[in-house]
Structure formats: structure tokens, C-alpha cells
Amino acid sequence: MGDIGHGDxxxxxxxxxxxxxxLMPSVTDFVVIKLDSGYNVGFAPEGVTMTLVxxxxxxxxxxxxxxxxxxxxxxxxxxxxGTIASKIDYRTGAVTSQFDADDIIDAIPSLAExxxxxxxxxxxxxxxxxxxxxxxxxxxxxxxxxxxGADGVLVTHGTDTLGYSAAALSFMLxxxxxxxxxxxxxxADRPSSDNVVNAIxxxxxxxxxxxxxxxxxxxxxxxxxxxxxxxxxxxxxxTSRRDAFRSVNASPIARVSYQERSLRFLCDHTDRGGCELxxxxxxxxxxxxxxxxxxxxxxxxxxxxxxxxxxxxxxGTGLGHVASDWxxxxxxxxxxxxxxxxxxxxxxRVCDRVYDTGRDLLSAGxxxxxxxxxxxxxxxxxxxxxxxxxxxxIARLLKxxxxxxxxxxxxxxxSTFEELP
Numbered sequence: 026m027g028d029i030g031h032g033d034x035x036x037x038x039x040x041x042x043x044x045x046x047x048l049m050p051s052v053t054d055f056v057v058i059k060l061d062s063g064y065n066v067g068f069a070p071e072g073v074t075m076t077l078v079x080x081x082x083x084x085x086x087x088x089x090x091x092x093x094x095x096x097x098x099x100x101x102x103x104x105x106x107g108t109i110a111s112k113i114d115y116r117t118g119a120v121t122s123q124f125d126a127d128d129i130i131d132a133i134p135s136l137a138e139x140x141x142x143x144x145x146x147x148x149x150x151x152x153x154x155x156x157x158x159x160x161x162x163x164x165x166x167x168x169x170x171x172x173x174g175a176d177g178v179l180v181t182h183g184t185d186t187l188g189y190s191a192a193a194l195s196f197m198l199x200x201x202x203x204x205x206x207x208x209x210x211x212x213a214d215r216p217s218s219d220n221v222v223n224a225i226x227x228x229x230x231x232x233x234x235x236x237x238x239x240x241x242x243x244x245x246x247x248x249x250x251x252x253x254x255x256x257x258x259x260x261x262x263x264t265s266r267r268d269a270f271r272s273v274n275a276s277p278i279a280r281v282s283y284q285e286r287s288l289r290f291l292c293d294h295t296d297r298g299g300c301e302l303x304x305x306x307x308x309x310x311x312x313x314x315x316x317x318x319x320x321x322x323x324x325x326x327x328x329x330x331x332x333x334x335x336x337x338x339x340x341g342t343g344l345g346h347v348a349s350d351w352x353x354x355x356x357x358x359x360x361x362x363x364x365x366x367x368x369x370x371x372x373x374r375v376c377d378r379v380y381d382t383g384r385d386l387l388s389a390g391x392x393x394x395x396x397x398x399x400x401x402x403x404x405x406x407x408x409x410x411x412x413x414x415x416x417x418x419i420a421r422l423l424k425x426x427x428x429x430x431x432x433x434x435x436x437x438x439x440s441t442f443e444e445l446p
Contacts, residue, residue, distance in 0.1 A: 028077065029048060029075065029077050030048070031048055031049065032047060032048065032081035033047070033048050033077055033078075033079065033080055033081045034046070034047055034048075034077075034078040034079040034080075034081055035047075035048050035058060035075050035076065035077060035078055036075070036076050036078050037056060037058060037068060037073060037074070037075050038073070038074045038075075039068050039072060039073050040072065044058060044060065044066060044068075045058075045060070045078065046058035046059045046060040046066070047059045047081060048075075054070050055067040055068060055069060055070065056068045056070060056073055056075060091130075091137060091141075091142065093141050094141060097139070097140050097141050098140045098141070098176035098177060098232045099140065099141050099143065099174060099175050099176045099177075100136075100139070100140035100141065100142055100143070100175065100176065100177050100178070100179060100228060100231055100232055101142075101143045101144070101145060101170040101175040101177075101178050101179070102130065102136075102142060102143070102144050102145070102178075102179045102180075102181065103145045103147050103163070103166055103167065103170070103178060103179070103180045103181070104144065104145065104146050104147065104148075104149070104181045105147055105148040105149075105150065105152075105155070105159075105163065105180060105181060105182050105183075105190075106148055106149045106150040106151055106152070106181070106182075106183060130142050130144055132220075133220070133221055133224050133225070135221075135225060136224065136225065136228055138286075139225070139228045139229060139232060139286065140176070140177070140228060140231075140232050143170075143175070145166065145170065147162065147163060147166050148163075150183075151183050151185075152182060152183025152184065152185045152186040152187060152190075152208075153183070153185055153186060155183075155186050155189070155190060156310070157193070157308050157310035157407055158308070158310060159190075160189075160190055160193035160194065160197065160306075160308065160404075161193075161197065161306035161307070161308050162306075163180070163190065163193075163194065164193065164194055164197035164198055164304055164306045165304060165306050167180070167194065167198060167200070167204055167304075168198065168200075168302065168304040168306075171200055171201075171202055171204075171302055172302060175202065176202055176232060177202050177203045177204070177205070177231035177232045177233075178202070178203070178204045178205070178231060179205050179207060179224075179227050179228055179231045180194075180204065180205065180206045180207070181207060181208070181224075182206050182207070182208050183208055184208035184209070184210055184242075184261055184269065184270075185261065187206055187208050187240060187259070187261065187270075188240070188259045188260055188261060188398070188400050188401075189400050189403075189404055190206060191206045191238060191239075191240050191256035191257070191259055192256060192257045192259075192398075192400065192401040192404040192405070192428075192430070193308070193404045193407075193408065194206070194238045194256060195237070195238040195255075195256035195257045195428035195429070195430070196257075196305075196404065196405055196408040196427060196428050197304060197305055197306050197308075197408065198238060198303070198304055198305075199300050199301065199302065199303040199304075200236060200237065200238070200300070200302055201236050201297060201298045201299060201300050201301065201302055202236060202297055202298075203230055203231045203232070203233055203235040203236060203237065203239060203297070204231070204237070204238045204239070205227045205228075205230050205231040205238075205239050205240070205241050205253075206227075206238070206239070206240050206241075206256070207223050207224060207226075207227035207240070207241050207242065208223065208242065209223055209224075210243075210265055210266065210267050210269060211265075211267065219242075219243050219248075219267040222243065222248045222251065222283050223241065223242055223243060223251060225283055225286070226241050226250075226251035226281040226283055227241040227251070229281050229286050229287070229288055230251075230253050230279065230281055230288060233279075233288045233297075234296055234297045235253070235278070235279070235294055235295070235296075235297060236295045236296060236297045236298065236299050236300065237255075237256070237294075237295050237428075237429075238256035238257075238428070239253050239254060239255065239256055239278060240253075240254040240255075240256060240259040240270060241253050241254070241281065242254075242267075242268070242269070242270040243267040243268045243269075243270075244268060244280065245268045246266070246267060246268055248283060249282070249283060249284070250280050250281060250282055250283060251280075251281045251283065252270075252272070252277040252278075252279070252280055252281075253277060253278040253279040253280070253281065253288070254270060254271075254272045254277055254278065255272060255275055255278060255429045256428065256429075257397075257398075257401050257405075257428050257429050257430035258272045258273055258274065258275040258398070258401075258429065258430070259271075259272065259273075260273045260371070260398055260400070262371075273371055273372060273398055274372060274373070274374075274396040274398075274432060275429070275432070276291055276292045277291050277292075278290065278291060278292060278294050279291055279294070305408075305411075305412060306411075307408075307411035307412060308407045308408055308410075308411040309335050309336065309407050309408075309410035309411045310407060311333070311334050311335045311336075312334060312335055312336035312337065312338070312403060312406050312407045312410065313329050313334055313336075313337055313338070313403075314338045314340060314399060314400075314403045315329070315337060315338070315339050315340065316340045316369065317339060317340060317341050317342060317346075317347045317348070317351070317369075319348075321347075321348070321351075323347075323348075323350055323351040323353075323354035323355075324354075326339075326351065326354040326355060326357070326358050327354055327357070327358075329358070330357060330358050330361060330362075334362065335362055335410050336362050336363050336364075336365070336406045336407070336410055337358055337362060337363070337364045337365070338364075338365045338366075338367055338394070338399060338402045338403045338406055339355070339364060339365070339366055339367070339391070340367050340368065340369050340399045341366055341367070341368060341369065341375075342368070342369060343368060343369075343370065344368065344374075344375055344376045344377065344379055344380070344383060345366040345367065345368050345375035345376065345377050345383060345386070345393065345394070346377070346380065346382045346383055346386070347382070347386070348382075349382060349385070352382075352385045352386065352389050353389075355386060355389045355390070355391055356389035356390055359389055359390025359391060360390065363392060363406065363409075363410075363416075363419050363420065363423065364390065364391045364392065365391070365392050365393075365394045365402050365406055365423060366386060366391045366392065366393055366394055367394040367397060367398075367399040367402050368394075368399075369399075373396065374395055374396040374432075375393045375394050375395060375396070376393070377391065377393055392420055392423050392424065393424075394423075395424070395431045395432070396431060396432050397430050397431060398430075401430050402430075405423065405427070405430060406423065409422045409423055
């Protein structure tokens with residue numbers, strides 16, 4: 026290629042057709058360029074001519090420090106991977122997580138108009154590869170950045186398990202600044218990508234007067250606004266829609282205007298600076314979430330007991346029920362570990378006092394999960410078991426609203442870090 030290198034703008038002629046774009050890396054002998062539309066296109070080398078249009082920055086070239094604007098807040102972007110931080114994998118042709126925090130800033134330069142940006146690459150994985158231990162590492166990283174003076178933290182994350190991580194950070198962290206998790210349903214290579222709008226709105230929320238852990242994603246199919254959701258109340262409701270995320274059993278905290286770069290609160294919230302910075306990242310990963318279904322064998326409960334699991338969440342029907350032949354197995358499990366009942370219904374609250382099956386479950390030792398999402402209940406159970414081994418304290422904490430996961434009308438108890446064991 027002579028003096029042409031990766032990142033240079035080139036003209037490629039193939040079959041008398043001209044294509045303009047940036048030369049990209051490739052693990053084959055194909056010539057790959059990124060078109061102005063954002064799409065990548067590859068050419069077999071036979072019959073291709075390529076000429077230099079303009080020199081670009083080498084992809085291996087060290088980035089220059091970004092200028093600091095004293096009037097702007099300091100925002101740290103922690104990258105964990107996911108679609109918002111993805112590029113084309115030239116080996117498979119699929120989207121894969123290969124984008125670090127600095128790449129995100131370079132791809133969305135208007136972030137620099139909102140804050141002075143620092144980038145931290147913690148993980149570079151798709152969200153299905155997140156593990157409970159990863160949440161602890163992420164919580165410690167957020168704690169370190171806030172302690173070092175960050176006015177807000179933005180965590181880029183894959184959408185598929187974003188709700189789990191948001192819940193984990195909500196329990197592990199007490200923060201006087203906003204910590205915002207953001208993802209993208211569609212990668213940057215697609216014209217319909219939501220990565221820019223979501224990232225800008227998340228940065229606005231992460232530099233606002235909020236304090237706590239939140240999720241920011243598209244409000245609807247347009248690119249006008251995003252919603253700010255409580256970290257323990259967020260659920261992905263659609264596989265691919267850009268407005269897939271919803272607050273469940275709670276109202277969204279705020280609405281962010283993309284064009285105006287402004288935030289409007291929709292309900293009560295915790296103000297910036299209202300608490301001391303603390304972190305409790307300890308967790309017990311050996312917990313499981315079991316979904317009951319008609320005809321399901323209760324032997325699955327026995328399996329987790331035999332395997333030495335420390336806690337179990339059962340996603341039951343309606344008000345939190347299972348078949349009658351499960352009761353004795355639940356009692357056997359509850360004798361050695363906490364068993365939490367949640368519902369397969371998206372909205373509403375577990376109440377095991379209405380029907381005989383529910384009352385039998387309570388007598389067997391099951392703990393009602395109130396109106397917690399099943400995913401949140403699982404993460405909370407892991408976190409509670411990381412804080413204490415006392416059976417009565419475990420049960421108390423599971424019924425206590427620690428991070429907005431239980432509605433006020435379900436419990437009047439609210440715990441702070443200082444009150445925890």
C-alpha cells in the first residue's frame with residue numbers, strides 16, 4: 026500500500042465504481058474501508074486500485090491529551106464493552122466488543138462539550154460474559170474514580186445484562202454523585218444506531234444534580250429524549266427496539282432532552298452530595314434463579330441444595346406461587362439457605378397470604394420478594410449473603426428497602442450503609 030496506512034482516507038476503484046472511506050484493519054487480504062455512511066465494505070484484492078485522498082491519524086498513534094475546560098465537570102467513562110462499544114470483527118464479520126473508552130470519546134466528540142472526560146477500560150466483553158465477581162470489580166472501580174474527584178461516572182455496558190449490573194452497583198455503592206449505566210441496542214455501524222443519543226443523554230444525567238445509580242436509554246423510537254431509570258427498577262422489555270428499557274413498579278426518575286442537553290425530574294430523587302461515599306463490594310455468587318412452570322419437577326430445588334448453593338430465588342406464578350408438590354422441597358431448601366419468592370408477572374407484588382399455597386410457602390420458610398424484579402432479587406440475595414451469615418439479619422435485609430428496590434407502600438423500612446452489619 027506504499028504510504029497508505031490504517032486511518033487514511035482513500036479512494037478505492039473496483040469494477041469501474043469509486044468508493045471513498047477510511048482504510049480499516051483486516052485479518053484477511055481483503056481491502057476494508059469505512060464509508061462515510063458508517064458502514065464497512067470489503068473488496069477482494071483482484072482488480073482493485075487504491076489511492077490516497079488524505080492522510081489520517083494512525084490507529085496506533087498515541088492520542089494527544091484532551092484540553093481541560095475548568096468550567097466543566099469531570100466525568101469518568103468506564104468501559105465494560107457491549108454494543109455501544111463495538112466494532113466489526115473482521116475475522117467473523119459480526120459485531121464484537123473491541124472499543125475502549127477513548128475510542129468512545131473519539132467517536133462522540135460532542136461529549137467534550139458536556140464535561141472533561143477521562144476514560145477507563147475495565148472490561149472489553151459482551152454483557153453475557155459478565156459475572157457476579159465482575160460487579161464487585163466494577164463497583165470498586167467506580168468508588169476509586171469518585172474518591173479521586175470525578176463529578177460523575179458513566180459506565181458503558183451491554184444491554185442484555187445491564188439490569189443485573191445496575192442493581193449490583195445500586196447495592197454495593199453509596200455515592201454522592203450520579204453513576205449512570207448506558208448501552209446501545211444497535212451498533213455504531215448501523216445508521217439507526219442509538220449510541221450517540223444514549224451516550225450524550227447519559228453524560229447529561231451523569232453531570233446533573235442526581236446522586237445514586239441509574240440507567241439511561243431511549244424513551245421512544247425517536248431520537249428526542251432518553252429516560253433516567255432507577256438502577257434497581259430497570260428491565261429490558263424488547264430484544265431490539267431502541268426504547269427497550271422501562272422502569273418497573275416505579276416511575277422514571279427524569280427525562281433528558283438530546284437536543285437541549287437538559288434534564289427534567291419526573292419524581293422525587295436524591296440530590297448530589299446527600300450521602301457519604303462508601304462501597305460494599307462483597308458478594309456470594311453461588312445463588313440461583315429458578316423459574317416455575319406447570320409440571321416443573323421440584324427436584325430442581327433439591328439439586329441446588331445438593332450442590333451447596335447459598336441462596337435461591339424462585340420466580341413463581343401470579344402472587345408468588347408454585348405447585349403443591351414443591352412445598353416440602355422448598356422447606357428442605359429454606360432450612361439451609363434463604364429462599365426468596367418473586368413473580369413471573371412484570372408488574373405488581375408478591376403476596377403469599379391470599380391462597381393456601383402461598384401460606385404453605387411462608388410456613389415452609391420462603392421469604393416474600395415484595396415488588397422486586399426477579400433479577401434484582403437475585404442480585405440482592407447475592408449481595409446480602411456477602412454482608413452477613415446471620416439468618417435473621419439475612420431475612421431482615423431481604424425485606425428492607427436498601428436501594429429503592431422495594432416500594433414504600435410495601436415496606437416502611439429503609440436502611441443506610443451505616444446501619445448494615
